[in-house]
Amino acid sequence: MPPAQWLMAALVAPAGGAVCLYLAVPGLREPLWTAIVPTALSCVLFLLLVLRLAGMIAEHRRARARERVLLAAIAALASAKSPDQVSRCCEAAVAALLGAHVPHGSLLLPAGEVPGLPPGTGRASLLLPVDRLPPGIAARLAGLPAALVCSPAEPGPASGRADVLLAAGPERRLVGARAALETLAAHAGPAAHRAELRPDRPHPGGEAYFRTLLSSASDVVLVVGADSTVRYASPSARTLFGRSEVTGTPLRSLVEPQDRERVDRTLAALDSDPGRDVHDHWRVGGPGGRAEVEARCRDLRADGSVGGLVVTLRDVTEQRKLRYELSRRAFHDPVTGLPNRALLLERIGRALLHDRRESPLACVLFIDLDDFKTVNETLGHAAGDRILKAVGERLSQTLRRTDTAARLGGDAFAVLMEEARQPEDAELLAQQVIEVLDRPFRLPEGTVTVSAGVGVATTWDSTDPDELLSCAGLAVYAAKSAGKRQWSRFVPGLRVRVTERHDLRARLDRAISREEFALRYQPVVDITGGQVIGFEALARWPQGRCGPVPPGQFIPLAEETGHIAPLGAWVLRNAVADMARLQRTAGRGLAPYISVNVSGRQWQDADFLEEVSKAVETPGLAPGSLQLELTESVLLHRDDRLDRVIRSLKELGVRIAVDDFGTGFSSLRYLRDFPVDTLKLDKTYIDDIPRDPRQAALVHGIVCLARTLGLQIIAEGIEQRGQRDLLTSMGCRFGQGFLFARPLTVEQSAVALRKHYGGGPGPALR
Incomplete structure (x- = not known):
């Protein structure tokens, strides 16, 4: 249409x-x-x-x-295979973009030849009259009104120059095709450089060109003659070797003395097989110290243009340092610097292979620090890290050069003892480790004493690295069960015992949640007349799988697992409720008190003070009839929070007693600084007083000290009449033990109160 x-x-x-x-x-x-x-x-x-x-x-x-x-x-x-082809491509593209019938022209020139180019990199263009271009360029574009100067994105990879495209023609046509011309320039420059660097294209002034390339390379290129001397060295050799001239120097003299034999072996390998490349690592001396280089050697003696061995050296010092640091972090403990578990197991494996070939014995010691969590809780984790580092240093100083000390994590260490003659050598080392670690550690926070338990296993017990370390771990459990500062050898029966311990731990979890425990009450009496003045609450676990579980088993396990806090709260809550009923049963005028043991973890519990406050408000409980017992170790780790808690308890009318007095690191200072009411003399002081005059004199001195300080003293573990009579003569008025009564149920305690006192009034507490 x-x-x-x-x-x-x-x-x-x-x-x-x-x-x-x-x-x-x-x-x-x-x-x-x-x-x-x-x-x-x-x-x-x-x-x-x-x-x-x-x-x-x-x-x-x-x-x-x-x-x-x-x-x-x-x-x-x-x-395009040449710069001329690139120029012809650009000219054809400019003609097609501006129009074949439109007068036009195009040039591809280095940027330095075109003044007034827009600053910076990236595609940019500038529209100029042709007469403002340099005379030589303007003459080539004569008769055309305007020129568009387009710069590419990046300089060429070899020469470092950036080519620009000049398109000339009518200004209106140039403006309309501006974006397309900029895109063309972005591809034209790199294409020109690729064409210049084609290997099949002879470069004008080739030797000078490649010398320029070598001068900017960081790798060192050496040409070594038949006499093993350097005939040519690239300019970067000065940076590596610190010399201005290395030609004429034997190749082996450029490396460190310990690596010169490696150079000789490399040259010999090239002589035996000229067709292959040889790779090696050498150490060379430089201005900044020793450097490690990766050497690549090729035999080009048959090449007439080279006529020698070409040795390329690449400085890999930083890469090797980084690799070493990564390896060190992967196989060493960051706190102590000792080998970690992975490296220890690898060395145990090598020791086991050595044992199969020869007679020496390999032994593993598993070292577990005692009460290290208390150090972290009282002094902080920074102090704990300093102690761990000091422990590692002491272990390293104690061992032989052939032995290995490692940190397994937490407060657990291990020692690999190689080439032992007999298992007794490891036992002697275990005792030595215990003595070394028992010495006090001096820190900025103060002096800290850390003990340890040690488990010993030998290659007679296992030939597998993991199993051998596990055997030593089982042995340390046995050592710690026997007490602090103990060591133990692995025996096959330990597996059964540890399995039973794990089973007991699982059952303890269930027992805590189901409250499967019961309370027994040890009467505290006036030993001069046998009258009950109070009771000590004792936790019992009567429903074990094989009958009652002894307190010596589940109490330490509860301390270790952290279950002691809920267990202690349950004991406190039920003990004061039972005591309130006993006080009503005893009748008017008699108010026996209840004494409850409190663990060190409970004193640190944020809810402990609130729990005690609720306990003293139990309906029917006589004021001042709750006594809390703590150990000397709690008082020795004194802090402001403990001061506040004890003084708050005193304001509630709670009495404070020191349990097992004399068995820890006793200090008379806390008797002055803390508002203590009662000292409970440990059973170990009472056992031998009828037979040992020195022990009796010591007990008498403690009784006199308590009387002087105005403290009540209670002797624990009285089982013989002679012990009771001797304590009475010393002035010790109160005691408890099997001589008077064994631990009673709450019903038996009520009967005992009615039987002995008939509801009459009893002696008032001090």
Whole structure:
């Protein structure tokens, strides 16, 4: 259809719409111009819309055409084999972009030859009159009005220069094709550099060119003659060796003395097999100290252009340092610097292989520190890390050079003793380790004493590294069960004992949650007349799998696992409730007190003070009839919080007793600083007083000290009348033990109170 007919057909819709509107609406029929005006406006608007769409279609066609030109130009540039081909590709692309009938020109030049280039990198362009270009370039573009200077994104990889594309022609055409020309320039520069660096293209001044490349390389290239002397060295050799000239120097003299034999072996390998490359690592002396280099050697003596051995040296000092540091972190403990578990097991494995070939014995010592958690809780983790580091240093100083000390994690260490003659050698070392670690550690926070238990296992017990370490771990459990500062040898029965211990731990978890425990009450009496003045609450576990579980088994396990806090809270809550009922049973005037043991963990518990406050408010409990017992170790680790807790308890009317007095690191200072009411003299002091005068004198001195300080003293573990009579003569008034009664149930305690006192009044507490 001709354009005129197409236009008339397009105007039918708006004109017809206006006529229909005129006929449909009566108010529009007169005058007639009211219908002509909308019709004319509709036609004008429709024509404008058609013209806009036609322009957009034309612009889209031009953009598609430029895109096709660029795709063809990029493909041609990628296959160009010389700079001339690159220039011809650019000229053809500029002609297609500006129009073949339009006067135009194009040049591909180094950026330095074109002044006024926009600063920075990245695609940019600048439109200039041709007469403002340098005269030589303007002459090549004579007769053209304007030039568009386009810079590429990056400089060339070899020469470091950045080429620019100059496209000349009418200014309007250049502006319209500006984006396409910038894209063409971005591909033209790299294509020119690729063409220059093609290996099959001879480079003008080739030797100078490659000398320039070598001067900027960090690797050192040496050419070694038949006499093993250096005939050529690249400029980077000065940086590596610290010399301005190394030619004429024997190759072996450039490396450290301990590596010169490696150089000789490398040269001999090239002589025996000239066709292969030889790789090695050498150490060379440089201005910054010893450097490690990766050497790659190739025999090019048959090549007439080289005529020697080519040795390429790459400095890998930093890489080797990084690899060593990563290896050290992977196999060493970050706190102590000792080998970790992985490295220890690897060395145990090598020792076991050595044992299979020869007679020496390998032994493993498992070392576990005692009460290390208390150090972290009282002094902080920073002090704990300092102690661990000091422990590692003492172990390293104690061992032989052939032995290995390692940290397994937490407060556990291990020692591998190689080439032992007999198992007794490991036992002697275990005792020596215990003595060495028992010496006090001096820290900025103060002097700290840390003891340890040691388990010993030998290759007679196992031939597997993991199992051997496990055997030593089982032995240390046995040592710690026997007490502090003990060592133990592994015996096969330990597996059964440890299994039973794990089973007991699982059952303890269930017993705590189900409250399967019971309370027994040990009477505290006035030993002069046998009258009960109070009771000590004792926890019992009567429903074990094989009968009652002794307190000596489950109490330490509860301390170790952290269950002692809920267990202690249960004992306190039920003991005061039972005592309130006993006080009502005993009658008027008699108010026996209840004494409850409190572990060190409970004193650190944030809820402990609130639990005691609720206990003293138990209905029916006489004021001042609750006594809490703590050990000397708690008082020795004194802090402000412990001071506040004890003084708050005193304000509640709670009495404070020191249990097992004299068995720990006793200090008379806490008797002065803390508001202590009672000292409980340990059973070990009472056992031998009838037979040992010195022991009796010591007990008498403690009784006199307590009386002088105004403290009540209670003797524990009285089982014989002679012990009772001697204590009475010393002035010790109160005691407890099997001589008076064994631990009783609450019902038996009520009967004992009624039987002995008939509900009458008893002696008042001090």
